[in-house]
Amino acid sequence: MKRTLPLFALLAVLPASVALAGDDCRVPQADWQPRQAVLKVAEENGWTVREIDIDDGCYEVEARTREGREIEARLDPKTLQVVEMEYDDDDVRHRPRNPAAATTARPPQNGLFGTGTAPRVQVN
Amino acid sequence: MRSLLATLALSTALTFPGLALARPVTLTTTLNTYGGDGAYLALYVTDASGAYVGSLWMAGGKSKYYEHLRDWYRATGGDQGQIDGITGASVGAGRRLEITLDLADAVFDAGYTLHVDAAVEDMRDSPNEVAVPLTTKGAGMPVAGRRYIANFRYDL
Numbered sequence: 183m184k185r186t187l188p189l190f191a192l193l194a195v196l197p198a199s200v201a202l203a204g205d206d207c208r209v210p211q212a213d214w215q216p217r218q219a220v221l222k223v224a225e226e227n228g229w230t231v232r233e234i235d236i237d238d239g240c241y242e243v244e245a246r247t248r249e250g251r252e253i254e255a256r257l258d259p260k261t262l263q264v265v266e267m268e269y270d271d272d273d274v275r276h277r278p279r280n281p282a283a284a285t286t287a288r289p290p291q292n293g294l295f296g297t298g299t300a301p302r303v304q305v306n
Numbered sequence: 307m308r309s310l311l312a313t314l315a316l317s318t319a320l321t322f323p324g325l326a327l328a329r330p331v332t333l334t335t336t337l338n339t340y341g342g343d344g345a346y347l348a349l350y351v352t353d354a355s356g357a358y359v360g361s362l363w364m365a366g367g368k369s370k371y372y373e374h375l376r377d378w379y380r381a382t383g384g385d386q387g388q389i390d391g392i393t394g395a396s397v398g399a400g401r402r403l404e405i406t407l408d409l410a411d412a413v414f415d416a417g418y419t420l421h422v423d424a425a426v427e428d429m430r431d432s433p434n435e436v437a438v439p440l441t442t443k444g445a446g447m448p449v450a451g452r453r454y455i456a457n458f459r460y461d462l
Contacts, residue, residue, distance in 0.1 A: 268370075289392045292360025294351055294410055296328020301363060301407035303394055 207239040328408040344396030348378035354417025374425035
């Protein structure tokens with residue numbers, strides 16, 4: 183899951199005007215705001231920042247909101263507008279999930295789960 | 307002939323899951339102390355021709371990372387319907403994941419293979435880290451992983 187270094191490597195060798203395939207933000211390196219500016223935006227939003235990273239050409243901020251929710255916010259590196267907000271429990275809320283404890287979730291009908299009962303899972 | 311019977315049994319399982327024969331199987335994945343974040347693991351099965359059959363478990367809840375489970379992602383196109391109801395948390399370094407499920411009898415001794423893809427944030431992806439043929443003789447025998455997985459075994 184390497185995601186930061188390859189981007190830096192590409193930025194170092196490509197002209198600033200070249201759009202990177204798959205980028206979400208597409209901002210020339212010269213137009214990037216510094217990390218201090220990202221921290222300021224986070225502070226204004228009431229976020230407690232855990233990590234600032236770069237992903238697909240955007241700033242990515244891992245933080246906790248005033249309400250105590252864990253978030254990952256993607257910011258345009260030039261405007262510092264939030265272009266995507268993801269709550270850490272989004273995938274949990276949007277998809278049936280089978281926690282380690284006993285559950286009533288049903289597995290997919292792929293023919294592998296002979297009786298159709300959910301797996302029992304524990305992590306030691 | 308055996309392959310044909312297995313295919314028939316599996317297609318029966320797909321059509322009438324309540325009628326399929328199954329046996330309880332425990333899948334145990336023990337991770338190395340690799341010194342990174344929790345590992346995403348995809349456990350899935352392919353048939354004798356190498357074609358994807360289905361998933362057994364997804365450890366790791368953030369879908370944006372699933373593309374790093376590269377072989378699983380290539381086989382499924384990232385279809386999250388494949389892991390509805392069988393998704394849990396990522397597994398920390400040095401921890402042991404134990405999954406007990408009723409696995410269709412038809413997948414044993416019929417050329418099916420259980421695969422484990424692994425990925426860890428900011429570390430190298432490890433697709434197909436484990437590939438173990440599903441045979442009754444192979445039960446209880448640990449298989450070493452390559453990077454994040456110390457060993458994997460299944461017990462009947």
